[in-house]
Amino acid sequence: MGFAGIAIFNTDNACASSSSGLMQAYAAVRAGLYEVALVLGAEKMNYPHKRQEMFEAFKGSWDRDLADRHMQQLLAMGAGLALPPEAANANYAAERSVFMDIYAAQAHFHMKTFGATGTIQIHELVMQLRGEAGPRQVEGARIGLAENGGGFYGLEEAACVVTILEK
Numbered sequence: 001m002g003f004a005g006i007a008i009f010n011t012d013n014a015c016a017s018s019s020s021g022l023m024q025a026y027a028a029v030r031a032g033l034y035e036v037a038l039v040l041g042a043e044k045m046n047y048p049h050k051r052q053e054m055f056e057a058f059k060g061s062w063d064r065d066l067a068d069r070h071m072q073q074l075l076a077m078g079a080g081l082a083l084p085p086e087a088a089n090a091n092y093a094a095e096r097s098v099f100m101d102i103y104a105a106q107a108h109f110h111m112k113t114f115g116a117t118g119t120i121q122i123h124e125l126v127m128q129l130r131g132e133a134g135p136r137q138v139e140g141a142r143i144g145l146a147e148n149g150g151g152f153y154g155l156e157e158a159a160c161v162v163t164i165l166e167k
Contacts, residue, residue, distance in 0.1 A: 007034070015150025017041060018118040019161035041119050070152075121146040122163055129167045142167045 011021040018041030025037035047054060063070070125144030127133040144165045151158030 013150065013159045013161075014157075016118070016148045016157075016159040016161045017150075019122065019146070019148040019163065020159070022119060022122060023161055023163070039119060118148050121148060122165075125163070125165050129165060 009021070009024060011017050011024060013020040018039060021039045021041070025034075025039050028034050029037050124133065124136075125146055128136075128138055128141040129144055131137065131141070144163075146163045147160065148163075149157030149160040
């Protein structure tokens with residue numbers, strides 16, 4: 001079978017990549033370009049042999065002139081949140097990204113409180129609308145809404161996908 005004749009798109013849109021990919025797939029199927037589409041999401045920041053490049057990537061995601069001010073705002077936002085256990089390790093701390101420590105704490109809080117992000121969020125909407133969500137089922141669910149954002153423009157999200165599904 002191989003990949004010959006199969007359209008493949010790589011979507012990179014910060015933490016909203018898989019949601020953006022799903023939106024593109026939906027549009028292509030709706031337009032009649034394809035009968036079926038498959039959307040996958042994957043974390044691309046885990047390259048132990050490229051640690052320095054990974055940390056530099058976070059610095060490139062915000063305005064360098066405002067970095068100090070934004071760092072102070074991020075630290076204030078992270079006040080009181082439990083940081084990852086690795087943050088206490090002195091060797092790890094020398095290389096860690098404060099941005100990612102705070103982001104991880106906020107993401108953990110959000111996911112624990114509201115649910116996961118991206119394609120999994122949309123999967124949950126589909127399960128709810130089908131009445132197949134088990135103990136999480138919202139009785140009488142007719143409309144589902146998911147918001148998935150990522151990246152930063154200042155302190156705001158640089159990318160955002162809002163998905164509304166109806167039964």
